[in-house]
Amino acid sequence: MLRATYRPGLFLRNNLLSVYGQCDDVRHARLLFDGMPHRGAARWSTLNARYSGLGSSRLALDALWEARGSGDGVDRFTYAALLASCAHERDWRNGRLAHGLAVVSGLARTAFLTNSVIDMYAKCGMIDEVRLVFDRAEERDEATWNLLLLAYVRMGWPEVAVNVLVWMHRSSVKLNSFTLRGILKACSELGDLEDVRMLLHGCVVKICLDLDVFVGSAMVDMYAKNGGLEEAIKVFDCIPNQNVVVYNVMIAGFAWLGNDTCPEIRIEAIRVFANLLSKRIKPSKFSLKRVLEVCNLTNAIRCGRQIHAHVIFSGCQDDEFIASVLINLYSKAGSVNDSLKCFHMTPKEDVFTWTSMVRAFVHNEHFEKALYLFRELLYARKETDQFTISSVMSACAALSVATCKLIHCYTVKTGLDQFTVCGNSQIAMYRNIGDLKASKLTFEQIKCLDTFSWTAMILSYAVHGYESKALELFETMKNRGVMINDIAFLAVLIACSRQGLSDEGFSSSFFWLTQVLRQHDVRLWLCPGCNAQSIHG
CATH class of the missing domain: 1.25.40 (Serine Threonine Protein Phosphatase 5, Tetratricopeptide repeat)
Incomplete structure (x- = not known):
């Protein structure tokens, strides 16, 4: 022009x-x-x-x-x-x-x-x-009220947002699906406030938004995150024209609700995924990742292989999150070659994919390959993190003292030694090569000690013949109110068995038992006249 x-x-x-x-x-x-x-x-x-x-x-x-x-x-x-x-x-x-x-x-x-x-x-x-x-x-107008409500949701104040919702209802302000999705998502973090969840559910039903796909998926998410399995299933079944978003929330809900003592709930996630496929709904990357995580947690290796085929069919094999889960899945099955194939099929832009492959080599005792892959990571000029170093330290502990010293120097040079995860792995690394002095020095230099730090040091004392120091450190751990895990208890029992300290072992056993039962809200009653030789609960 x-x-x-x-x-x-x-x-x-x-x-x-x-x-x-x-x-x-x-x-x-x-x-x-x-x-x-x-x-x-x-x-x-x-x-x-x-x-x-x-x-x-x-x-x-x-x-x-x-x-x-x-x-x-x-x-x-x-x-x-x-x-x-x-x-x-x-x-x-x-x-x-x-x-x-x-x-x-x-x-x-x-x-x-x-x-x-x-x-x-x-x-x-x-x-x-x-x-x-x-x-x-x-x-x-309606948007003004909705923006106020979402502002409190964004600030992480769901209780105040619920009060604004009640205020809106009393002022005859119309609610929309976008606002309700936001407050339902926020209230999924409320914990034990079941009355609030029921109030919101009733509000959704009253304004006829319970059939909305996005509002329904938010309600399923809210119930699933707070243990309401039956309510989540009922809401899920009532949603018409279910899409992949609703199925993703339901699959994730079963994955959240399951635990080690009740893995059957997690397996239901796989059945929901099969139902998704039977309705010819194309799964998303989130669907595949979440159901693969369920297979990983439940050791459903065969099912994981079948889902891997769907990953390839959907063209998602280059997704690094999915590849990382697949690497861990095949590593548990002892198939390192399959893990390596999944590793090579990804662009490997993020360090967590490398970390998963290093951990797979360590888990299957291919320590030299783990170190070789770590060297490739350094040559690729990728920035390592504390989890990568933690896995590499596990490999170094099985090789040589010189290798352990080199990786220790690397952590100091990069500043990763400030992380508690690296410090815990370093204690275990020096324990495995017999350098108790280095383990103790590492323990003293950790700025933020956690349960695993205390456990690793107690175990180091126990396996190297310093049983009295192990028991002393265990008492210090109890006095400071640190949560006792099963590994720490096992380390104390090892120390007591080597010295023949039956009374100390029984005292530690009783302390551990009371902790476990307290977590399950079970009380102990000691039988009178039994000299504490039997415990009835």
Whole structure:
């Protein structure tokens, strides 16, 4: 058009401005804008929206100042675009300035700009300002109430959000599915507040949104995360036109509800996945990953192989999360070659995929291969983490003292020795090569000791013949209120058996038993006259 000396009209110029903006070519958009003979508030709003789309609140604010000074006029859409840009960048300073300008211009009285201001403050985490703007708003609509509720949800205050929901109901404000999804998701973290969940469920049914797919999936998630298996299944069965999102939530729900003592619940996730396939619904990456994790936890290797075929059929074999789960699955089955095939089929951009393969080699006692893969990781200039080093230390402990010293130097050089996970693995590494002094030094240098740190050191004392120090450290562990796990108890029993300390062993056994029963809310009664030789519970 420029070469043909064609002078487009205002309508065509507006279209060109929009095209440049959508292509993120702000420089040519600004050149075209500056050449317009008539620039109204709509054109300034379009330019401001482009700046906001690029996430540049500073440029959007400069354009607002320029528009105010040019006399072309500024409308509510210009302020809304600037506020959206500030919300995207969490730029509360420029957002507060834009809010002040909107108040001075008199446009802030409308519900449209009130909603933009509330959304900006909510995304910046300024909940006091959100409530202040809401309370002083001259106009409110349904979106205003919903934004207030979602602001409390975003802040992690579901109890307050429920109170706002009750307030909305009493004020006859209509709720939408987006708002209910948000509060249902927040209330899934409430724990034992069953009354609140039932209240929300009743509210959803009353406004006829219980048949909505997304609201229904949020309710299934809420019940599943809080142990309501029967309620989750009932809600799931009532949802019409079930899609992959609903099935994903149900599969994840069975995975959450299952545990080591009751793995049958987790196996139900596999049946739900089979039902998904029978309805010819294409599984997503999340579906495949979650059901593979269930196979991993329940040692369903054969079923995992079949799901691996669906992974290949769906074209998801290059997903690193799925590959990591498959590597762990085949590692448990002792098929390292299959783990290696899954490892090579992924782009290996993230370090956790490398860590899974190193752990697979260590689990199957291929220690040299684990170290060779770690060297490849360093050559690829990937940034290692504490979990990778922890797995590598397990391999070094089975090889040589020199290798252990080298990996120790590497952790000090990279600063990974500050992590408790690395310190725990280092204690075990030096214990396995017989260097008790190095284990003790590592234990003393760990800044944040956890249960595994104490356990590793107690076991180090026990296996190297320092039974008295093991018992002394165990007493210190009890006095500090550290949770005792089964490995620590086993280490104490090893120490007591080597020294023939039957009384100390019985005392430790009784302490461990009371802890286990306390976790299950079971009380102990000692039989009178039995000299504590038998325990009845």
